[in-house]
Amino acid sequence: MENSPQVLMKSMQDEDLIRDFHHVWHPCTQMKDHETVPPLLINRAEGIYLYDREGRRYMDVISSWWVNLFGHNHPGLNQAIKDQLDQMAHVMFAGVTHQPAIDLAEKLVQHTSPGLEKVFYSDNGSTSVEVALKMSLQYWLQTGKPDKTKFVYLKGGYHGETLGALSVCGMSLFRDKFERVLPQNLEVQGPDCLRCPFGLKRESCQAECFEPMAQALEKDHASVAGVILEPLVQGAAGMNMYPPIYLRKLEDACKAQGVHVIYDEVAVGFGRTGSLFVSEHHGLNPDFLCLSKGITSGYLPLAATLTTEKIYQAFYGDYDSFKLFIHSHSYSANPLACAAANETMRLLTEPGFIDGLKPKIKAMNAQGEVLRDLPWCGEFRQTGMIAAVELVQNQETLVPFPVEKRVGYQIFLEGLKREVYLRPLGNVVYFIPPLIIEPDQIEAMMTAAYDSINSVLGK
Ligand SMILES: *Cc1c(COP(=O)(O)O)cnc(C)c1O
Numbered sequence: 001m002e003n004s005p006q007v008l009m010k011s012m013q014d015e016d017l018i019r020d021f022h023h024v025w026h027p028c029t030q031m032k033d034h035e036t037v038p039p040l041l042i043n044r045a046e047g048i049y050l051y052d053r054e055g056r057r058y059m060d061v062i063s064s065w066w067v068n069l070f071g072h073n074h075p076g077l078n079q080a081i082k083d084q085l086d087q088m089a090h091v092m093f094a095g096v097t098h099q100p101a102i103d104l105a106e107k108l109v110q111h112t113s114p115g116l117e118k119v120f121y122s123d124n125g126s127t128s129v130e131v132a133l134k135m136s137l138q139y140w141l142q143t144g145k146p147d148k149t150k151f152v153y154l155k156g157g158y159h160g161e162t163l164g165a166l167s168v169c170g171m172s173l174f175r176d177k178f179e180r181v182l183p184q185n186l187e188v189q190g191p192d193c194l195r196c197p198f199g200l201k202r203e204s205c206q207a208e209c210f211e212p213m214a215q216a217l218e219k220d221h222a223s224v225a226g227v228i229l230e231p232l233v234q235g236a237a238g239m240n241m242y243p244p245i246y247l248r249k250l251e252d253a254c255k256a257q258g259v260h261v262i263y264d265e266v267a268v269g270f271g272r273t274g275s276l277f278v279s280e281h282h283g284l285n286p287d288f289l290c291l292s293k294g295i296t297s298g299y300l301p302l303a304a305t306l307t308t309e310k311i312y313q314a315f316y317g318d319y320d321s322f323k324l325f326i327h328s329h330s331y332s333a334n335p336l337a338c339a340a341a342n343e344t345m346r347l348l349t350e351p352g353f354i355d356g357l358k359p360k361i362k363a364m365n366a367q368g369e370v371l372r373d374l375p376w377c378g379e380f381r382q383t384g385m386i387a388a389v390e391l392v393q394n395q396e397t398l399v400p401f402p403v404e405k406r407v408g409y410q411i412f413l414e415g416l417k418r419e420v421y422l423r424p425l426g427n428v429v430y431f432i433p434p435l436i437i438e439p440d441q442i443e444a445m446m447t448a449a450y451d452s453i454n455s456v457l458g459k
Pocket of ligand 1: 127158159161230236265266267292293
């Protein structure tokens with residue numbers, strides 16, 4: 001069955017879609033677009049596919065906004081949640097604890113960088129960042145450095161869209177309308193490997209682009225609480241990828257200047273890059289690690305902020321010292337979510353699972369050749385199970401397509417006709433499929449993307 005725009009428009013006659021249009025306000029969406037192209041009404045999902053009510057299927061190549069690891073309707077995850085449901089769905093997490101949260105904290109500590117000992121739960125990526133920022137600020141306040149009140153973040157960095165998290169995002173698209181109320185933090189030019197100002201390659205450079213960060217820390221360390229960044233892949237910026245040497249330089253500089261390192265692995269954690277966690281894999285030692293998205297394999301909202309014993313100790317004391325961390329969310333450590341996370345960790349750490357990603361990573365690279373052949377391919381880049389093609393008007397000058405052309409949106413529509421749910425970030429068509437995707441499905445995914453791009457730009 002072909003998913004032509006006519007079919008899509010006709011489905012707007014659908015009673016439920018009309019009700020949706022009347023009352024539901026969707027995230028990051030110009031709702032007027034839905035006058036002509038309604039949202040997909042998905043009522044079933046299985047493995048890497050989403051199904052609408054007419055039985056049309058769409059390959060979920062972006063893992064339902066980067067959260068799904070083991071496919072939809074996974075028997076093991078379903079069972080883990082059902083078992084927990086029969087015990088207890090939810091209980092508050094102050095003055096109360098429970099087995100799923102204890103098990104999960106232990107597992108996260110075991111598999112992340114050695115210095116991370118304490119786990120603070122919340123319920124989404126933005127809150128995991130808010131927690132890290134607030135803990136860092138309160139730490140400095142309680143250790144005699146109250147002037148450390150600012151955070152350094154990278155241009156192109158993305159850490160969520162609540163006001164605190166937004167204040168450390170380096171993307172004007174998200175910031176512009178709120179700039180006037182955001183806490184004033186410090187933006188620093190970070191890696192831009194495709195358009196490297198030093199003319200170097202990410203495979204062989206020494207992160208010469210670290211200089212602006214080095215200078216910022218040198219100059220402002222007395223007022224800087226921490227640096228926050230997404231290790232190896234700046235997701236929302238368009239899957240911008242940079243080498244680990246940048247992170248090693250960062251850790252050295254931050255240690256020297258007495259500034260916290262906050263890694264936001266909300267997107268890249270849990271196997272996405274071909275290792276369980278980027279920071280652990282590369283021997284890095286952050287002061288804070290933010291986790292969410294893949295943590296429950298896309299089943300339920302959950303997040304964790306990990307930190308060190310040293311930071312924890314600055315909050316530990318008699319009650320009347322009032323050093324406690326005052327921060328809470330109603331659904332902190334929800335037991336059903338923790339049960340899903342424990343099963344996710346069990347699946348990820350099964351012998352051979354992470355190693356088993358290698359042939360898939362190879363297949364993504366091999367299939368990427370097809371995309372490299374496109375005359376609009378500025379770059380095909382890949383880090384583990386994350387891949388992206390950045391489309392440009394001119395391969396020599398790397399001039400991007402203007403925003404008004406909505407190239408990405410048109411490719412998205414073409415993708416639907418070819419049974420793939422692509423959601424390009426501007427001019428970047430990217431793939432962050434469930435880890436269970438098979439090589440033949442990888443081929444189908446890349447081929448559909450190639451055809452979709454070609455049909456939009458080849459006109
Ligand atoms: C998605 C994302 C967030 C925000 O997570 P939400 O659950 O959407 O609030 C934060 N940081 C990174 C790196 C992300 O990709």
